[in-house]
Amino acid sequence: MPVPAPRAAVPAGAAPALPDAGLLHRRIAAWFDAAARPLPWREPGCGPWGVMVSEFMLQQTPVSRVLPVWEQWMQRWPSPAALAAEPSGEAVRAWGRLGYPRRALRLHAAAAAIVENHGGAVPRTYPELLALPGVGTYTAAAIASFAFDAPETVVDTNIRRVHARLVSGEALPAPSLTAAEMRLAQALMPGETGAKAWNAGVMELGALICTARSPKCGQCPVLDECAWVAAGRPEPRHVPRGQAWAGTDRQVRGAMMAVLRKATAPVLPGLLLGSVDLVTAGTAESPGGVQAELNRLRQLNASDEQLARCLDGLLADGLAEASPAGVRLPA
DNA sequence: CATTCGTGGAG
DNA sequence: TCTCCAAGAAT
Numbered sequence: 001m002p003v004p005a006p007r008a009a010v011p012a013g014a015a016p017a018l019p020d021a022g023l024l025h026r027r028i029a030a031w032f033d034a035a036a037r038p039l040p041w042r043e044p045g046c047g048p049w050g051v052m053v054s055e056f057m058l059q060q061t062p063v064s065r066v067l068p069v070w071e072q073w074m075q076r077w078p079s080p081a082a083l084a085a086e087p088s089g090e091a092v093r094a095w096g097r098l099g100y101p102r103r104a105l106r107l108h109a110a111a112a113a114i115v116e117n118h119g120g121a122v123p124r125t126y127p128e129l130l131a132l133p134g135v136g137t138y139t140a141a142a143i144a145s146f147a148f149d150a151p152e153t154v155v156d157t158n159i160r161r162v163h164a165r166l167v168s169g170e171a172l173p174a175p176s177l178t179a180a181e182m183r184l185a186q187a188l189m190p191g192e193t194g195a196k197a198w199n200a201g202v203m204e205l206g207a208l209i210c211t212a213r214s215p216k217c218g219q220c221p222v223l224d225e226c227a228w229v230a231a232g233r234p235e236p237r238h239v240p241r242g243q244a245w246a247g248t249d250r251q252v253r254g255a256m257m258a259v260l261r262k263a264t265a266p267v268l269p270g271l272l273l274g275s276v277d278l279v280t281a282g283t284a285e286s287p288g289g290v291q292a293e294l295n296r297l298r299q300l301n302a303s304d305e306q307l308a309r310c311l312d313g314l315l316a317d318g319l320a321e322a323s324p325a326g327v328r329l330p331a
Numbered sequence: 332c333a334t335t336c337g338t339g340g341a342g
Numbered sequence: 343t344c345t346c347c348a349a350g351a352a353t
Contacts (some may be wrong), residue, residue, distance in 0.1 A: 061338080062348045099348095103350090136351045136352080139351080175332090203349065206349095207349080212346085212347070245338095250338095254338075
């Protein structure tokens, strides 16, 4: 494949000239038709609730891990009312190991709000969606666009990266979404009839081709329009900070949540805090697999203070609740 | 604007 | 093995 001719450098501080938007729209739409993954929440019969559930699950979580949980979830709770009718703890348990379990809590709360304020039907406007728990600017625009074909501008991490490279000539977008990026995204939007396809197409392009690490530029439908490639693929300006994990509260909280999800009965606080073991407590409290999860928690070697802080945090966040018999998921 | 909040597959 | 990071939201 021929290397595109270098493009004139953009003077520092000047806004880069917009590429031919119509060309981008046609190229990416054609590529999407041929290369898009067959995801169930994109099927015509999916419905707004299925789209909404997928958007919650996909927040910071890869598609491959969402797929099986989404299928189970939709079978068990085919409507917001079905989910809202059960305790939030059931949502947290069904969430499984998707991560960020507070999302399950928020999805449950959003379902309750939909029943309470919208007659059980997912609202279709951006402001109404934005008012739901767990719905931010991205998710509100995504549901409006993908579920209702509303002409909203969707900007997620994939779209930001595509825009950064294709238009701005940078390897990666800024650490946080800027007003300039939002203006650019709006300027690139096609007419109303093409908004949904454009949003989905650019997002998919970022997910499959214009990836964060080792992008597959050889398969890119707009390679010859890419400002980053034209500039010789400069290195990223900001090196993303690695997410710490070992020894963090997040790790300890995760291990505690694994215990609570597995438990079929309330768990004595002393077990979570490491001050007593199952032998001391009596083996009656160790149904199915709880011991294994408790061992994992103990192997983290968390301090007494950290264990107490994390348990308090889970209780404060509503991910767990204290009953007379011990700690359990919200009932 | 910077932090916090889970998890596990891929490179 | 170890680092990176994936359709963000709330504070």
